[in-house]
Amino acid sequence: MHIQFLYYEDCLSHEEGLRRLREAMAIEGVQAPIEIVKVETEAQAEALRFVGSPTILINGVDIVPVSGEVRYRLTCRTYRLEDGRFSPLPSLEMIRAALQKAKA
């Protein structure tokens, strides 16, 4: 499994996001290296199709596919949690669900 963690340093929650990803991988028994990508320029954001920090890709697929108008830029990403609340991070359960889907 190819796991990528893309982040923009100004978004303060990326360390918690990475910790959460590692926790989800441990729970799901996924043993794979995490490719950590620091996105530092708008050009890099465009090239990587980076919609915001953090973004987690599993085998190249975003764990929360983006719909509607998409902008690639250095920004913090908004996730909609299971209960409807907004968060700068995906929940542990969202990451686990994506890992389960990739394993299936």
Place this chain on the structure above:
Amino acid sequence: MIPLAIGAQAVPFALIGVDDKRHSLSDYADKPIVVVIFSCNHCPYVRAWEDRMVAIQSDYAPKGVQFLVINANDPVKYPEDDFPHMKQRAAEKGFNFPYLYDQTQEIARAYGATRTPEVFVFDSTRTLRYHGAIDDNYENPAAVKHHYLRDALDALLIGAQPPVTQTPPVGCTIKWRG
């Protein structure tokens, strides 16, 4: 950028609000406490906290606490932070405070604000008494352990010193022009 120091005086401003009226700090001279919050539309931290902003304003308005919420983000880089989108967000969320547009970014710079949301609490003499985050958990309101803003307001309303006067603001960086 260096933020206003605790004990500093509020910087006066007059900014257009989503109600298309100009709001000056001096318009609220009768309020015992004014809370200036730098905010915006797009930031996930703001979105996580904005229901709490509405709730806190609602809870403390009868005690004379007035929130003034200011968006200074560059709408060229972040079109969802432009004035029409501010009006839309205020209507959607039922903002119960003026939501003001700092188009020149002069006020954000004068306050030394760097993030959204970032809170500045001023007492009746418009002296800064608390600066920082709303509370200690952006993600889960039920898991908040330290209600920094509420605690500061409670203290000031009884003439006491806020138990915590400064915390690091947690949020997105303000999007400067240029």
